[in-house]
Amino acid sequence: MNRKVLIYCPVFLPQQTGYSHAFANLVQNLLNEGFLVDVLIPGVAEGAEPMSHPHLRIIRKTFALNIWMLGLFYQYFCLAQYIYKLHRSNQYRVIFIETGDHPLLIAFMREQLLHKTVVRFHSTSDTEYLVSGRHFKYRLKRVFWKLFAAPRIKNLCSTSNYHLNYAAENIIGHRAFNYDDVVVNTISLNAHTGKSDAEGRVFFMLGRMDEEGYRQKGFEPLLDALRLVGSGFERTKSKLIIVGDGVWHEHFKNEVSRYGFVELHRSMPHHEIIKVLSKVDVVLLPSLYEGVSMFALEALGYGKAVIFSKTGGLIGMVADNGILVEPGNHIELANAIDAMLYTDKLDAFKNNSLKRALTGFSPQKQMEQFNNMLSTLSH
Numbered sequence: 001m002n003r004k005v006l007i008y009c010p011v012f013l014p015q016q017t018g019y020s021h022a023f024a025n026l027v028q029n030l031l032n033e034g035f036l037v038d039v040l041i042p043g044v045a046e047g048a049e050p051m052s053h054p055h056l057r058i059i060r061k062t063f064a065l066n067i068w069m070l071g072l073f074y075q076y077f078c079l080a081q082y083i084y085k086l087h088r089s090n091q092y093r094v095i096f097i098e099t100g101d102h103p104l105l106i107a108f109m110r111e112q113l114l115h116k117t118v119v120r121f122h123s124t125s126d127t128e129y130l131v132s133g134r135h136f137k138y139r140l141k142r143v144f145w146k147l148f149a150a151p152r153i154k155n156l157c158s159t160s161n162y163h164l165n166y167a168a169e170n171i172i173g174h175r176a177f178n179y180d181d182v183v184v185n186t187i188s189l190n191a192h193t194g195k196s197d198a199e200g201r202v203f204f205m206l207g208r209m210d211e212e213g214y215r216q217k218g219f220e221p222l223l224d225a226l227r228l229v230g231s232g233f234e235r236t237k238s239k240l241i242i243v244g245d246g247v248w249h250e251h252f253k254n255e256v257s258r259y260g261f262v263e264l265h266r267s268m269p270h271h272e273i274i275k276v277l278s279k280v281d282v283v284l285l286p287s288l289y290e291g292v293s294m295f296a297l298e299a300l301g302y303g304k305a306v307i308f309s310k311t312g313g314l315i316g317m318v319a320d321n322g323i324l325v326e327p328g329n330h331i332e333l334a335n336a337i338d339a340m341l342y343t344d345k346l347d348a349f350k351n352n353s354l355k356r357a358l359t360g361f362s363p364q365k366q367m368e369q370f371n372n373m374l375s376t377l378s379h
Contacts, residue, residue: 002091002092002093003034003035003036003093004035004036004038004090004091004092004093005030005035005036005037005038005092005093005094005096006038006040006083006086006087006090006092006094006095006096007023007026007027007037007038007039007040007096007098008040008041008079008083008095008096008097008098008099008105009023009039009040009041009098009099010041010042010098010099010101010102011023011041012024012039012041012058013050013051014046014047014050016269016270018293018294018295019122019123019294021270021294022122022159022185022186022292022294023039023098024050024051025185025186025187025363025366026098026183026185026186026366027039027051027056028051029186029363029366029367029370030367030370031053031055031056032363033367034055035055036055037053037055037056037057038056038057038058038059038086038090038092039056039057039058039059040059040061040079040082040083040086041058041059041060041061042060042061042062042075042079043060043061043062044060044062045060059086061079061082063075063078063079063082072104073104075104076102076104076105076107076108077104077108079105079108080105080108080109080110081108083095083109083113084109084110084113087113092116093116093374093377093378094116094117094118094373094374094377095113095116095117095118096117096118096120097117097118097119097120098120098122099119099120099121099122099126100119100120100121100122100126100127100130100167100171101125101126101130101141103141103144103145103148103149103150104144104148104149106119106148106149106152106153107144107148107149107152109152114152114153114154114155115154115155115178115377116155116377117154117155118155118156118157118179118373118377119153119155119156119157120157120158120159120183121156121157121158121159121163121164121166121167121171122158122159122291122292123291124216124289124290124291124312126167126171127163127166127167127170127171127289127291127312128166128289128312129212130142130145130171131170131171133212135212145171145172150171150172150173153172153177154177154178154179155177155178155179155180155373155377156168156172156177156179156180157179157180157181157182157183157373158182158183159182159183159184159185159291159292159313160182160184160291160292160312160313160315160316161182161316162311162312162313162315162316163291163312163313164180164181164182168180178376178377179373179376179377181369181372181373181376182369183366183369183370183373184292184360184361184365184366184369185292185294185297185313185361185366186297186361186362186363186365186366187294187297187298187300187301187357187361187362188301188362188363189301189303189354189357189358189362190278190301190302190303198237198238198239199237199238200233200236200237200238200239200341201236201238201281201282201340201341201346202238202239202240202241202279202280202281202282203238203239203240203241203280203281203282203283203284203337203340204240204241204242204276204277204280204282204283204284204304205222205240205241205242205243205244205283205284205285205286206242206243206244206268206273206295207219207243207244207285207287208244208245208246209244209245209246209247209248209249209252210246210247210248211246211247211248213244213246214244214246214247214248214252215288216287216288216289216290217244217285217286217287217288218285218286218287218288218309218327218328218333219244219248219252221286221328221329221330221333222284222286222330222333223252223255223256224330224333224334225286225330225331225333225334225337226240226256226259226262226334228330228331228334229334229337229338229341230259230261232337232338232341232342233259233261233341234260234261236341236342238261238341239261239262239263240259240261240262240263240284241263241265241276241280242256242262242263242264242265243264243265243266243267243268243273244264244265244266245266245267249266252264273295274298274302277298277299277302277304278302280304281304281305281340281346281350282304282305282306282307282322282340282346283295283296283299283304283305283306283307284306284307284308284337285299285306285307285308285309285314286307286308286309286325286327286333287308287309287311287312287314287327288309288311288327288328289309289311289312289327290308290309290311290312290313290314291312291313292312292313292317293313293314296308296313296314296317297317297357297361299353300317300321300353300354300356300357300361301354301357301361302353303350303351303353303354304350304353305321305322305340305346305349305350305353306318306321306322306323306349306353307322307323307325307333307336307337307340308322308323308324308325309324309325309326309327310324310325310326310327311327316360317356317360317361318356319352319356320348320349320352321349321350321352321353321355321356322340322349322353323336323339323340
């Protein structure tokens, strides 16, 4: 059986983002299953590659033409031609494009490769932002999708059913695809967690505080919720740890300065985030919209109770392991936080998060879905 796979992804390790860790997890899971994996990344190598395996080849390529707009077309035309060249040499079983953010790449792909090319919509940047984002880059991408890319996709994928349907309805348009299904992001379980030195319960939240991220991640509804529930933190001697950087950080810092129970950090390396995560009790993600967040998955994998918004990929992460709240509803958020401050079911929530990670987001689940995809493409 041909087990050669080409993965195109926009970011990869050593970049420390949720996307890069999600892509790296997929690569590692494929290698563990005996696949031969080529990873194509736009850019140039900087130092030693962070992943090494006899069956892994990381290819970093850049094609630049310093003429605005024409350079953009040139970059993706060259990438598409390079993918064709790689395929002629390797005869890949599947070409897995890990983003819907690059419509011009799909536009320039050779027709004979499209039947084995799967495009996975991965995040809010290629779904909600793409459809309704006001920034010029989103308006431009919408044009590229409509004119060049959407009619060419034969195989559609996402990390959640929510965004699979969202992409089909709002970006590509309903039609019969050769393949359209979910391949989840994945997380390994780590039930061996430490204990915080706090007297009460510890809540944890992180998110970008740039112009787009501050609104998306729900920081304003959180501030409104804290005005209602702040006394509960004080009575129970609990605390809230928040990590977020961007132009809104100072504003948020001023707003929470009145709360002695809030511990705010501008930034934190991933290994420190994991260290903190291992010791907290509850993870907050009150996003207005959200993909299959790696931070949310890490919360499940580390066995944390959760308070997530009822949107996007977060919906499938919550059953009996926490509370879903309506996006932007600060009263529901305050009630959920208050419930977590006093609940006697905290340990049950934590155990159920581990179970949810195992059944829905384990490496084994991801490989089962990936192999189902290959089986469909081979018919």
